[in-house]
Amino acid sequence: MGGxxxxxxDAAWLLFGIFFTLLALRVPVAVALGIACLPPLFMEDRLWPMILVQETFNSYNSFILLAVPFFLLAANLMTAGGITDQLxxxxxxxxxxxxxxxxQINVVLSVFFAGISGSSTADAASQGKLFIEAQIKEGYAPSFSVAITAVSSVLAVxxxxSILMIVWGGVLTTSIGALFLAGIIPxxxxAGVQMGTVHLYAKSRRYPTYPKATxxxxxxxxFISVPALMTPFIIIGGKVFGWFTPTEAACIAVLxxxxxxxxxxxQMDARRLFRAFSDTGRFAAITLFAVGTASAFGWLLAFYKIPDALLSGVAAWEMGPIAAGFFVAAAFLVVGCFLDAIPAIIIVGTILQxxxxxxxxxxxxxxxxxxxSLAFGLVTPPYGLCLLICCSIANLRLVDVLKDVCLMLLPMLxxxxxxxxxxxxxxxxxxxLEPEFLQ
Incomplete structure (x- = not known):
């Protein structure tokens, strides 16, 4: 092929074979993507290993992606500063x-927190510490407590x-303002079907309730929460009405x-401020490292024209909108079980577009x-990062909560x-609201 x-x-078998082998050996996704890129870079005379560094850096050299650490920082500051307590x-x-x-409070707080953080992993980590032990003390089954906390955290993307919307808009050149508006109703x-699921569980297991507030x-x-509730309106409204870009919106959210x-x-002090910045640095490094190595992996796929080969058979099916929609959902549901959402967007999204x-x-x-579809992958094994976070907080095995997670995912599907x-x-x-976004 072209010399x-x-x-x-052969390139497809090599790239994906090394990648999935490393995943089976429990190598982190971002590292596995980077290592899988190296053999072709050594084998091709026209390529060299520094392309891995070059393409990784090129993916970071994006003004839009600066929004990712700032949104994470805004969420961590709100948790450390007592704003979450008011919500x-x-x-x-x-x-x-x-x-x-x-x-029910767990689910509703996830809705509020989603309008601030854009990160499901941040939601799972913060609310897992807040709710799992409290629910168990009130008589909720440990598996239910972990499952509802993990499942509700996916609302954040x-x-x-949503950080995934920002990455999608940057990679696939889709209007981020349109994506922000498009995510509201779904x-x-x-959240509504999650609350309905909690209602059915509570009725059947007689879980406790609180007295109705006056x-x-x-x-x-x-009244006390209004300043905190203004955050998503500032972020989304500013982007929708063209007052600032997603990155500027994230910076304003931090301020x-x-x-x-x-x-x-x-409620903020120096110790809490330091913890907010350190947690943000850790989460942002993990997220952006995955973006970089996935971009290099995607560059090699394009170099060998692997997407064209994969699409040649699928295009012959001549699917309509509904059939193609279910095909896309199935592809991302499967990929989301094994791959982080951001690399999946960069690799699979560009193939299916x-x-x-x-x-x-x-x-x-x-x-x-x-x-x-990728949001569901955050709570489905073997990857299921949000589910793993919540299980580690509760000291439960993954298999102990799978039944409840599956039952909660059915209405979401x-x-x-x-x-x-x-x-x-x-x-x-x-x-x-903004029809020009759809042009």
Whole structure:
């Protein structure tokens, strides 16, 4: 093939074979992607190993990706500065009286937190420490406590602002403003079915509830929480109305979180501030390292024209929008079980984009199908990072919580199917508020 040492098929077997072998040996995903790139770089006369460094750096040299560490920092500052505590109080006033009150609060807080952090792993880590032990003490089954905390954390990548949306927009040149608006209805529907699932569990297992908050208690909780609740409106509204870019929005979110922590709620101190910055550095390094090595892996796929070879057979199926939508969902559901969401977007998203274009699926609709499918991968083994985080917090084995996780995922899969069948679930908000985003 074009004078290359490796033919397309041989290169595909080598790249994916090394990568999945390393995954089976429990090598971290980002490291496995980087190591898999090295043999072809040594074998090709026209390539050299420094291309791995070069392509990794090129992926970092992106103004849009600067938003990732800033959104993570904003979320950590809000947790350290006591802002999350005020949102817990508001959530309890709103839904604490419903069956399974503490688990309902868990879901509602995930909705609020999703509008700030954009990171499911940050949500799982913070809320796992906050809710899992508390739910077990109140009589909830440990497996249920872990499962609902992990499953609700995936809302952070569907409800805007989402780090996956930012990465998707940067890699596949899709309007990030449109993606932010497109995630609102699917995200709230996912939260709704999660709350319905908690209701059924609570009724069947007689989980406790809290006394219903008075209107005065609800009003006070809402008044105190209003400054914190303004954060997602500032982020999303500023991006939608063109006041600032996603990266600038993330920076403003950090400044706003600092102002709330020091001037409004006044719970921030030097120790908490240092912990917020150190946690952000750790999470951001993991996330962005995966972006870099996945970009180098994707560059090699393009060099050997592996996506063209994979698509040649699929394109012959001549799928319509619905069939292509289910094909995309199935592909990302499977890939999400083994691969982190960001590398999956860079590698699989670019491969599937031509198929969806030929099938007549709008790029924003395609993005939302993929992002929601990848969100489920955060709680499905063997990768299931959010599930692993929650299991480690509770000192439970993964197999002990799989039954409850599967039961909770079933109605969420129903929402995904509805998204595929009804594109306006994703496109309605952008069409109503900023139709030029869909052009």
């Amino acid at each position: 290359n040492a490796l033919a397309t098929g 817990v109080r508001l959530s309890r006033s709103l839904v604490g009286h419903l069956p399974g009150g503490l688990a 569907v409800i805007p602002p 995200g709230l529907m996912l 209107w005065g208690e609800l009003g006070r909780a809402l 706003y979180a600092l102002a709330l922590s020091f001037l409004v709620y006044r 031509p198929i969806t274009a030929d099938a007549g699926i709008h790029p924003v609709h395609f993005a939302m199908i993929a992002i929601m 129903g929402v995904l199917c509805l998204l595929i069948l009804w594109p306006d679930m994703a496109l309605l908000m952008p069409r109503l």
